[in-house]
Amino acid sequence: MDHKGTDQGINIFRPQSGLLRGEVQVIVMIMAAWLVAVVGSQVAIWYMETTLIEYWLSEIIFFNLPIHFWLSGQFLPLWFILLGVAFNLWMDRHESRKFEGTIRYRAIGRSKKEQQP
C-alpha cells in the first residue's frame, strides 16, 4: 500500500488486522457460495438441456415444478436468504468478540494504572 505515512490502508485482498481478516474470509466464503450457486445451477441446467435429448426439461418435475423453474425460481432465492442468515449470525458473533476484546483491553489498562505508585 502506498499511503503517505500510514499503515492503515484497506485492501480487501490484503486485510491487515486480524479481525478484518476474519471478516474478509467470511465474505469470500459467502461470495463463493453465491457465485457457485448462480453459475453452477445455470451450467447444470444448460448441461441437462443439451444432453437430455429424449425429454423436455419441463417434463422433469420437482416440487410440482419443472426442475429448472424450481432450481432458479424457488431454490436460489431461498439459498440467498440462507447465505444472508449465515453471514449475519457470524457477524453478530464476530462483533460480540470484538466488543469483549475492547472491554478486556480497557480492564487490563485500568489495573496496570492502579498498580503504578
Add this chain to the structure above:
Amino acid sequence: MSSSPVQLIPLMIVAAMFALFVLGGMGSKMRQASDYGFAGNYSGRLGSGAAIASNWMSAASILGLAGLFYLKGYYAMAFVIGWTGGYILLLVLLATQIRRFGKFTAPDFVGFRYESGTARTLAALISIMISIIYCIAQVRGVALLVSWLFGIGYQAAVVTGGALVVTFVVISGTLGVVRNQRLQYFVLIVAFVLPLMFLTKKLGYFWVLPQFGYGQAIIDLQTQFGFYWSEPFATVSLYHWLALCFTLMFGTAGLPHVLSRFYMAPSIRDARWGVVWGLFFISLIYWSAPAYGVLARLYDAKAGLAYKTPDPATADLVTLTAALQGGIPVWVVGLLVAGGLAAAFYAISGLLQNGAAAFAYDIYPRLMRPSATDSDKLTMAKGFFLVLAAAVLALSLKPVGMIAETAAVAFALAGNTIFPAFLMGIWWSRTNAAGVVAGMLVGVAISFSAPLLGGALPVVTTLFPLTSSAFLGAPLVVVVMIVVSLLTRPPSDEIVGFLARNVHDVKDR
C-alpha cells in the same frame, strides 16, 4: 382498450388504497420516534425488512416480471435471480459500511469518500440519469393500468397517470405525509398473492401455496394442449443469460434509491438483518410472479390460442389479463390493480424526488449558483421535480420497450458506475478521485455503447448488450479505477484513516 368502459369498482379500491396509505403515513409520522427507540429488536428488523422490500417494489416487480415470463419463459428467471442475488452483494460488501459513513445520498457518499466535487457532481448526474430511465419503465406500468381503469388510450393514460402521480406527491407533501413503507409492503403482498390464490383455487390447483401450485398449469399446458415452453437456453445463450443476471445483481447493489435505505439504518445489526428480512419479503413476490405469466399462457390455451405469438405491447399487462380471464371477483382484480399502481406511484415519486435532490443539492450550488441558500435549494428541488416529471412523461409517450427490460437499462448504468464507486470506495482505500471519475465515465460509456457503437461494431453489442452491459462492464470499470488511481496521487491520510478506523474498525498500530 380505448373503447372500454371506466372500471368503477377497481377505481374505488385504488382510491381506498391510496387513502389508506395517506392516513397510515400520517400515523407513522407520530410513531416514528418510538420505532427508532426500539432499534435492534425483532420487530425493528422485521419492519426494516418490510421497508426495504416496499422501497424495492415497483411496476417492474408487480407487472413487468410476469409479462416477461409470459413472453419469454425461462429467460425471465434471470430477473428473479438478479433482483434477489444482488442483495447478497449489498449485504456482505456494502450495507453496514455505508451506514458507518453517515452520509445521506449516493453523491454525498462519493463526494465525501473521494474528497472531490467533480466526483460528486458526476455521481449526481448519473443518479438523475438512472432516475429518468427507471421512471420511464414505471410510467409504462402506470399508463397500462390507467388505460384499463379509465378506458382511455395509451398516450392519454401516460398524461393522466403522470398528472395523478404529481398531484399525489403534492398532496402528500402538503399534508406532511411520511411514507409508511411497512404498511405498504403488507398491503402490496396481499394485493399480489391473494388474486393468485383465487386463480389457482378456481383451477383446482394447490392454492394454499400458489408459488408451487402453478406448476400444475405447466403440466396441463403440456398434456392437454401440447404446449411446451422453449428450452431455457434455446433462444438466449448461456453467456447472455448470465450477463443479464449479473448485471441486475450489480445494479441492485448500485441503485441510489436502494442504497439510500442504509444511510440511516437505526443500527449496524439492524441494517444487516433488515437486508435479510427485506430479501425474504422480496422473494415472496418473486416466488409468485412467474405464476401470473404461466396462468396467462394457460388461459390463452383454453381460449384456443395455445400457439399464438404473444404481443409484447400487451404482455406487460398479463398480471391483470390473467386475473380477468380467470374470472375472479372484481374486487380482487381491483386490489391487484391498486397494488400495481401503488408500487409504480411510489417508485416514480421516490425516484423523481431523489433526482430532484441530486440536482438541487449537488449540481445547482456547485455549478450554477455557489451562493445558494438552503431555501433556494429547496425551491430548486421542487422546480426540478416538475421538470424531471415533464421530461419523463415526454419520453414515455412513445413506448420504448417492456417494463422489466427498460428497468434493466437503469440497473446496467448503476452497475457500471455507482456500484464500482461504492465497492472500491469501501474496500480499497487507495482508490482516489481521478480513479473514480475515470471509472464512472467509462461506466457511462459502456452502458450506452451498444446503441451508440453497435451498428459499426457488432462485437460491442455482443459484449455489452444494453440491458446486460455490467457483467463485463463493472469489472472493467474496477480495473480502470485501480489503474488510474495507481497512476495518480493517493487519497489523503485523513480519508484513509477514516476508512480504517470508522468504517472497518481497524485499530491504530
